[in-house]
Amino acid sequence: MRYAETGFNLEIDLTRGSIERVATDPRLTELHLGGLGTSSKILWDRVPPETDPFSPDNLLIFSTGLLNGTPATGANRTIVSSYSPQTLLMGYSMMGGFWGPELKYAGYDKIIFRGKSPSLVYIWIHNDKVEIRDASHLHGKGAVETAETLRKELKDPNVQVAAIGLAGENRVYLASIEHGRSSASRLGLGAVMGDKGIKAIAVRGTKDINVARPAEFMKLCNEVLQYIKIREEKPVPGVMPILAGLGSPQEMKLVDEEWHTQNFMWGNSRERKRNFWNAEIEEKWRQTQENVRKRLISCYNCPMKCGATISVPGISTYMMKCFSKLTYTMAAYSDLDFGFRIAQRATEYGVDGFSTPQVMAFAVELLEAGILSERDFEGCPTDNEGRFFWLLDRIVRREGIGDVLANGTHWAAEQIGNGAHAYAHNNIKKHEQLPLKLGMLNPVYFLMYCTGEKINITQIEGQFPQSPFPTIEEREDFVKDWIQVPDEKFKQYLMDWEFRGERSNPYYPTVDMSVDIVDWQEMMHYIDDALGMCAGLSSFPLKPPYHIHNYPEFISAALGIDLDEEGLKKIYRRNRNLLRAINVRRGLRRADEKPPENHWKKRFPELEEKLLDAYYKFKGWNRDGIPTKEALHDLDLDYVAEDLLKRGILTDDGESDSTGSSSEAVNQ
């Protein structure tokens, strides 16, 4: 019997219409755990680096994590991976909700799609019965509407659906995959799903998921639940409300938006409104939120309530989570009511709530700058809100200027020319970032922005406070029950960190400390993404219930093995390096690893070089950010080294051919 996992993947070839149930190799679980780890392995093995994201040879993998379907609180993430049409690198995105555990109960760890269906289809999985079904009646339907239609059609209220909207069908690079209150939004995976002709995947499962050492496992689960209770009663003092508690975060519960509205940028990530928040706005926004919010809701087996059911009078109900409540509002210089209204349409269309508002604000700026003309906006209302609705409609239909904007700001600027690139100013590796512009370089964040393979800061940051605490007493108070640190030295880093003077940003944390801190934060995210754990209970918030000290016990008890911290860290490094190698093979080089030019006002080129050098060296990578033969050998990844050598990406002396981005080449 296999423990924690089912031991089977579904292989679905959409071109041929074939479905296979394939047993997986248990050794891969020992090497990579599951989720992102084993999905990376499949992409490396099976999709050659020259493959266009819209080629039938590209794979689209829906993966559960190792702990999905076990009683471990919060283990409900589905990890979707493929090659991204926008960055042309590997793209992966996680969604919460109920879908991943349901797939486990149906008896599968992953669904691996290849090929392309000649017409729009949906997949119906009910335990051993798996069908590719016609979806012509769902053509053009909203993602939420699609899920509801299928739940009725399949006559089972417990069916869990992941679906794309119009954006995915039209291969918009901003397209998300929607599932109830959750979505896999980033990096254009909805476009790959649409390209393959899959409108939706409906799953229902009623089988068991086993754990090897039940009493031990349940004890650990109970400890986590107890900790969550205590942690919820004791928010971290001295940090913004959103950072004080657990969750991903609990944006639907919070009404106090002083931090977001005053620290994040408005418009096309342009303007900081330092005195925006006041009692009047707070009251108005509270009313808006409380009027439309029907209920705070959780993902599968988690008490955190990060999402909400939103019912705006006159438009259909949807579910929301996270910061998307404000991204449209702030991009359009509007208010929360507008935010809830446009997010409803955006959710039905299935688009990324981070990138899409920025793309629209970018278009408005280009119009104002005369780079786009009134002709491009023919028929567009002139009021700000109206313009945003109009742009959204054009983008998801790829009509007129919408067709250009549908590829995101980087590619749109490329196509528009005429100086448009200066307006696509908030990207990393061609992907839109959170609208943040700050003063002084933070060395830890510099590294995370540059090197994160997820290309999204919220999926890298988390364990270490974002800024120092003002007083020694506050620091002492913070570190005294900081059990999550992998090593005591991190407490000292925090104790010594000041706002001003020698031990402050950008030179403190020092280069080596910064590398340590980043490695810890990354480690937690990689483990979460392999286990299917929500970052909101682990890698993202301060002082979470899951950490490097109890994870080995969870995994050991679930699988019936004896994994220690060193062993788990090695698996993390293996997964980290494999993902890096996939992207290196796609052309990623040091030159691509930079934050948006204007992310910080004060930049320190020399220090930044040193940070990157040290980070690469720590990882066992060469100057160009490519894993060396020795490092790969230590992680049982000799086959990766061989491939990189064969391709001339690595040479025997460890150096690399640094001639740039083949990801550009792929696109040509």
Added chain:
Amino acid sequence: MAEKKKKIVKTIKIDVDKCNGCRACEVACSAFHAAPKYSSNNPARSRIRLIRDPLSDVYLPVYAGEEAKAECMGRGKYVIDGKEYSECDFCRSACPSRDIFKEPDSGLPLKCDMCEDNPPNEKPLCVQWCLAEALIYEEREEEVEEPEEQVKAEEVEIGLEAMIDKFGLQKVMDTFSRMSASKKG
């Protein structure tokens, strides 16, 4: 003559307004009833199920009660707070019309046993796992008139009848004699 006896009545109060739809109650129940205990997880085996229709804001945790042999002839609808519920949503029975409260492989009916255990649990598992406090455990003392013995005998009879219905008299008798033989031996 019936004797008056004190008995502890265990109740679970369900505050549907507090439910966040997480289904942790299903997780805990199914794990608790796995054999060996906690060795597997499968909400389909849970004796509490969340009746859920998120877009209509219907969240209704329901406990499995007695099995119904046949489905009801007519089924009403309730409208509460503007939300529509079918009568079945409130029903605690495993019933031929639907697949909740049945073991997924055998189809045998499931029934909440208040997590009977030895030593007894402080609170039922579903209550322990519902951090939202939508499920609240209460115990109250009640005076009952029946002698305890009789109750038990009746329960055995009902149980046996259900088995006979399901498997036929012969099969139950065979199993019974086999089991008593092995118990004695």
